[in-house]
Amino acid sequence: MRSSNPVFSRRGFTRGNEYAGFGTGAQQGGDPYAQYSGGNPYAQQGAGAPYQQAGRNPYDQQQPMTPQQMEEAYAGPSAGPAETGRMTIDDVVMRTGITLGTVVVGVVLGWFALGDHVGIAYGAALVAFVLAIIQSFKRTPSPALIVGYAIFEGVFLGVLSRAYNEAWQGAPVQAVLGTMAVFAGMLIAYRARIIRVTARYQRIGMAIAIGFMFALVVNLLFAAFGAGNGLGLATGGLGIVFCLLGIGLGAFFLSLDFKQIEDGIRYGAPRNESWLAAFGLTLSLVWIYLELLRLIAILRD
Incomplete structure (x- = not known):
């Protein structure tokens, strides 16, 4: 959906087949909005995902985490909107x-x-x-x-x-x-x-x-x-x-x-x-x- 208003096209919020400039996803079930679920940047897989690079995410390291590391990870605060920058x-x-x-x-x-x-x-x-x-x-x-x-x-x-x-x-x-x-x-x-x-x-x-x-x-x-x-x-x-x-x-x-x-x-x-x-x-x-x-x-x- 490109616009909610026939006068003004709200570019940036819904741009053609992309949601807010993120990747595209195939439409599913005839719902024009289902395509956006495939464009979630936080669900990226492969080399392009920033948190899957070696050494950046402790969960992607080859060596298993120690019990102390796991306890520290679970004890830390969860990421909220301020940390994720999401709307x-x-x-x-x-x-x-x-x-x-x-x-x-x-x-x-x-x-x-x-x-x-x-x-x-x-x-x-x-x-x-x-x-x-x-x-x-x-x-x-x-x-x-x-x-x-x-x-x-x-x-x-x-x-x-x-x-x-x-x-x-x-x-x-x-x-x-x-x-x-x-x-x-x-x-x-x-x-x-x-x-x-x-x-x-x-x-x-x-x-x-x-x-x-x-x-x-x-x-x-x-x-x-x-x-x-x-x-x-x-x-x-x-x-x-x-x-x-x-x-x-x-x-x-x-x-x-x-x-x-x-x-x-x-x-x-x-x-x-x-x-x-x-x-x-x-x-x-x-x-x-x-x-x-x-x-x-x-x-x-």
Whole structure:
């Protein structure tokens, strides 16, 4: 799986047939994620495994260990995440908290300091888009780029949310609560295995997402060159259906994020890959929030 989002390709977290840049493994049983188990760098065999070189691992020495050596080995502390450098759920939670916290800081700045400067808001959105694109083409996660994206995206959301709040009082709060509800619902459904991320599930979801993005582009072109309302995707019954579809796609992206995180932890991804997990979750949550804002505006208009 190359991406959880049709806009940004999260290179580095899942790159083609390789997991986080590690080796590839044959697919098994039709599960697109089963290939990653063959790419676990900690399960390498042969001369390429760093801990199988002569003299580096006491368990690979020709002479058997003495009882005292065995006792010392078992008495030593076990290797934890800090020693192995592998990604853990705590790493993902912490990085996601940092990224979303930065978005909130940007929202506060945009709401209270730049509320009437729409041009600055769109400029911030453009900068956020560029930073996200740069990160998507980097082979390794860059915390500076991800945090930079979060602050500029937050400024844009702050100005936009204030404008929505002035037109439809309380709409941003409703959208935030709705986003939290969608996240909680998808997490529960995923953990309970009500939703299973399979190859077929992914293909169908991405096909719908591509069609959704294409419709957005066509609607924008129609709105820019003559038809003020475009294809009518921003108002009326068609607008409501389109917003619901967008929210559903945001939930779909979340399920792919959860699968990526689960595989990263299971197969020993490097700890810095948790920044990409946080980046992906932030993209999905921002997507859902924006679609909920549009839906609330249409329903209350």
